Amino acid sequence: MTAAETHPPHPLAVDEVVDICRDLLRIDTTNTGDNDTSAGERTAAEYVAEKLAEVGLEPFITESAPGRASVIARYEGSDPSRNALLVHGHLDVVPADPSEWSVHPFSGEEKDGYLWGRGAIDMKDFDAMVLALVRQWKREGRVPPRDLVLAFLADEEAGSTYGAHHIVDNHADLLDGVTEAVGEVGGFSVSMSNDLRLYLIETAEKGLDWLRLTVSGRPGHGSMIHDDNAVTQLAEAVARVGRHKFPVVITPTVRAFLEEVSDILEVELDLENPEATIAKLGPIARIIGATIRDTANPTRLDAGYKDNVIPGRAQATIDCRTLPGRSKEFERQLREIVGPDVQVDYIHRQPALETSFDGPLVDAMADALRAEDPGARPVPYMLSGGTDAKAFNRLGIRGFGFAPLKLPADLDFASLFHGIDERVPVEGLKFGVRVLDRFLSRS
Numbered sequence: 104m105t106a107a108e109t110h111p112p113h114p115l116a117v118d119e120v121v122d123i124c125r126d127l128l129r130i131d132t133t134n135t136g137d138n139d140t141s142a143g144e145r146t147a148a149e150y151v152a153e154k155l156a157e158v159g160l161e162p163f164i165t166e167s168a169p170g171r172a173s174v175i176a177r178y179e180g181s182d183p184s185r186n187a188l189l190v191h192g193h194l195d196v197v198p199a200d201p202s203e204w205s206v207h208p209f210s211g212e213e214k215d216g217y218l219w220g221r222g223a224i225d226m227k228d229f230d231a232m233v234l235a236l237v238r239q240w241k242r243e244g245r246v247p248p249r250d251l252v253l254a255f256l257a258d259e260e261a262g263s264t265y266g267a268h269h270i271v272d273n274h275a276d277l278l279d280g281v282t283e284a285v286g287e288v289g290g291f292s293v294s295m296s297n298d299l300r301l302y303l304i305e306t307a308e309k310g311l312d313w314l315r316l317t318v319s320g321r322p323g324h325g326s327m328i329h330d331d332n333a334v335t336q337l338a339e340a341v342a343r344v345g346r347h348k349f350p351v352v353i354t355p356t357v358r359a360f361l362e363e364v365s366d367i368l369e370v371e372l373d374l375e376n377p378e379a380t381i382a383k384l385g386p387i388a389r390i391i392g393a394t395i396r397d398t399a400n401p402t403r404l405d406a407g408y409k410d411n412v413i414p415g416r417a418q419a420t421i422d423c424r425t426l427p428g429r430s431k432e433f434e435r436q437l438r439e440i441v442g443p444d445v446q447v448d449y450i451h452r453q454p455a456l457e458t459s460f461d462g463p464l465v466d467a468m469a470d471a472l473r474a475e476d477p478g479a480r481p482v483p484y485m486l487s488g489g490t491d492a493k494a495f496n497r498l499g500i501r502g503f504g505f506a507p508l509k510l511p512a513d514l515d516f517a518s519l520f521h522g523i524d525e526r527v528p529v530e531g532l533k534f535g536v537r538v539l540d541r542f543l544s545r546s
Contacts, residue, residue: 123230144194167265267491282501286492307484311451311489427457460482
């Protein structure tokens with residue numbers, strides 16, 4: 104038996120990424136928005152830290168509250184005079200009900216060419232890609248062109264208070280020299296034909312405005328005539344908000360995206376009716392369609408404590424997402440919709456972001472995608488949701504969504520985010536590692 108047979112070589116990143124992703128999917132990191140019921144972030148952080156330490160990196164684990172843990176490590180580059188690049192992902196996931204899934208959401212099961220589990224695309228896939236790649240680089244003695252700050256974060260799914268914002272508020276020194284960042288929900292493919300795929304790179308994301316509506320009334324007995332019912336007033340206000348359609352506003356990022364799509368589809372772009380172009384995008388239209396206007400969706404109701412008692416107070420939560428530069432005008436419109444008797448309070452308020460689709464970092468993304476997929480056409484787009492980039496933007500860090508995945512043409516990718524039977528294609532994971540290898544080698 105040779106020495107090589109006794110000590111087999113380490114797996115390449117394209118092979119190890121599957122095992123790492125499976126391991127992460129099997130760690131239940133459910134974020135309920137409540138510290139008492141959220142789980143697993145510390146366990147996942149320790150797993151990540153161990154994988155980094157094994158190859159000689161020096162991970163730092165920080166807890167913002169018991170169990171709410173994040174990991175930061177710096178991979179020193181060859182040119183200390185250059186600004187650093189932040190590569191960030193989150194370890195938490197939204198809840199999943201096993202009874203709704205065809206596999207257990209924390210099984211990490213591999214079948215039909217996919218890895219299945221909560222977090223498979225949001226976003227333990229990218230965490231695994233980054234871990235697998237830097238482990239291979241360290242084993243091979245490779246040095247990135249500039250410092251890479253690697254961040255694996257808690258609490259993204261509930262506003263990032265215990266994750267990215269905690270880092271910015273308490274450990275900003277770990278991000279010294281960082282001017283640019285890449286994170287989730289970008290770099291994925293949308294098939295336009297057999298030999299043409301758009302790769303959507305996130306250069307903008309809507310603002311996060313979670314609101315609580317409160318109506319106060321006169322409590323009383325449910326059997327009596329009652330014209331000051333807080334529940335009735337709240338229900339009417341919530342219905343008005345839920346049915347309201349805010350005006351179309353085309354931002355520079357959305358305009359650039361629509362112009363690219365119109366060119367590919369060979370259709371005339373009507374900015375007065377952008378839905379006509381967006382409708383031709385298939386399932387991804389749900390994400391893009393939400394980026395041409397502000398949105399306000401009622402998500403929770405809370406009132407009463409007994410079936411025959413009219414409560415003195417009723418509350419609702421509204422998930423609002425605002426376009427860049429629209430926050431103040433949106434608030435004015437919303438207050439007008441709900442009326443003067445409804446109290447409006449912010450639960451979370453984080454601004455929208457937008458940057459331009461240019462510069463050496465964007466060029467490196469585009470070149471890496473085209474090298475691995477000759478049919479790639481990188482385009483900028485706006486994310487209808489939000490990411491940890493909002494926290495890092497407070498430090499002046501320019502953020503992009505770039506977690507590359509080549510997806511099957513028939514996969515309804517948008518439905519997998521916070522959806523049932525979330526899964527990531529195994530070949531897509533390997534593709535992502537190859538693209539990141541090229542991208543980070545010249546970033």
